[in-house]
Amino acid sequence: xxxxxxxxxxxxxxxxxxxxxxxxxxxxxxxxxxxxxxxxxxxxxxxxxxxxxxxxxxxxxxxxxxxxxxxxxxxxxxxxxxxxxxxxxxxxxxxxxxxxxxxxxxxxxxxxxxxxxxxxxxxxxxxxxxxxxxxxxxxxxxxxxxxxxxxxxxxxxx
Amino acid sequence: xxxxxxxxxxxxxxxxxxxxxxxxxxxxxxxxxxxxxxxxxxxxxxxxxxxxxxxxxxxxxxxxxxxxxxxxxxxxxxxxxxxxxxxxxxxxxxxxxxxxxxxxxxxxxxxxxxxxxxxxxxxxxxxxxxxxxxxxxxxxxxxxxxxxxxxxxxxxxx
DNA sequence: TATTGTTATACTCTATAACTATA
DNA sequence: TATAGTTATAGAGTATAACAATA
Numbered sequence: 108x109x110x111x112x113x114x115x116x117x118x119x120x121x122x123x124x125x126x127x128x129x130x131x132x133x134x135x136x137x138x139x140x141x142x143x144x145x146x147x148x149x150x151x152x153x154x155x156x157x158x159x160x161x162x163x164x165x166x167x168x169x170x171x172x173x174x175x176x177x178x179x180x181x182x183x184x185x186x187x188x189x190x191x192x193x194x195x196x197x198x199x200x201x202x203x204x205x206x207x208x209x210x211x212x213x214x215x216x217x218x219x220x221x222x223x224x225x226x227x228x229x230x231x232x233x234x235x236x237x238x239x240x241x242x243x244x245x246x247x248x249x250x251x252x253x254x255x256x257x258x259x260x261x262x263x264x265x
Numbered sequence: 266x267x268x269x270x271x272x273x274x275x276x277x278x279x280x281x282x283x284x285x286x287x288x289x290x291x292x293x294x295x296x297x298x299x300x301x302x303x304x305x306x307x308x309x310x311x312x313x314x315x316x317x318x319x320x321x322x323x324x325x326x327x328x329x330x331x332x333x334x335x336x337x338x339x340x341x342x343x344x345x346x347x348x349x350x351x352x353x354x355x356x357x358x359x360x361x362x363x364x365x366x367x368x369x370x371x372x373x374x375x376x377x378x379x380x381x382x383x384x385x386x387x388x389x390x391x392x393x394x395x396x397x398x399x400x401x402x403x404x405x406x407x408x409x410x411x412x413x414x415x416x417x418x419x420x421x422x423x
Numbered sequence: 424t425a426t427t428g429t430t431a432t433a434c435t436c437t438a439t440a441a442c443t444a445t446a
Numbered sequence: 447t448a449t450a451g452t453t454a455t456a457g458a459g460t461a462t463a464a465c466a467a468t469a
Binding site for chain 3: 145147148171172174175178179182197198199200
């Protein structure tokens with residue numbers, strides 16, 4: 108009942124993870140596009156879902172140049188997905204917040220993505236899913252330690 | 266000896282895989298950029314490493330519009346990474362092949378990427394790596410079946 | 424007529440450098 | 447002077463629509 112695939116050439120660990128990474132990234136891109144969002148617009152809205160950062164804080168979350176963030180927020184604001192507010196404590200700073208429309212879009216995109224991915228991993232048995240989750244999480248923790256950050260400190264959602 | 270992380274909030278399977286996907290994608294991007302390549306240029310060269318496709322075939326491998334492929338190949342050709350040849354059997358068609366320079370670049374990028382990823386998964390025990398590889402491969406196989414293609418038919422390398 | 428590929432055009436995304444306004 | 451953010455500009459990447467050359 109287990110394996111129909113012994114005839115197949117085996118993938119290396121790195122190749123299998125890399126292909127899986129492309130698979131997930133492509134799904135995320137598809138579902139974002141279905142909500143009329145690019146991946147980076149989706150990341151922006153995901154960050155804003157439970158934060159109200161300044162432009163400068165956004166450059167750190169997104170790891171982009173400040174001018175890139177200006178353009179990104181410009182386009183999102185023009186579409187009514189986010190709005191800029193002035194910070195009363197520092198009049199140089201600009202705070203960005205998500206609008207109801209932006210929240211609706213990112214919610215529908217992440218829901219659809221999550222539903223599709225859940226259906227995919229449903230092909231594994233429960234204990235296999237748990238194992239996969241544990242192994243993936245351990246790799247994330249190792250990487251976070253290598254980078255000197257706490258994996259669970261700033262989960263930026265999708 | 267096993268787990269120091271029971272205090273941490275657990276990630277869902279989907280979240281763990283999604284974050285891992287971002288991690289790998291970011292690494293691939295870094296190593297590509299170190300070789301002065303974008304991810305898509307790297308994919309192009311990876312495909313050309315063991316193929317000599319027409320422009321039309323490239324649009325299928327890359328899942329891009331033909332005009333996008335024209336631009337992609339234009340920029341790669343301008344940099345001396347690929348060259349266009351005429352197809353003698355169909356004089357409408359254009360065959361694309363990699364140059365020695367292109368091959369050097371993609372080899373160094375994939376080698377560096379693979380080395381870093383191998384070091385990361387080396388934090389797992391051998392039997393855990395095997396399990397992870399098996400589970401990831403099974404997800405890829407399910408997805409390939411859903412899409413009606415053979416996973417092992419057209420591995421486009423990285 | 425259908426297919427292969429390019430060109431013209433437009434938009435997103437990204438970065439560098441120069442700039443404005445506030446601290 | 448230093449910091450927060452924008453503007454000007456340039457280039458990669460992507461797509462749609464119109465086109466040329468060949469089948």
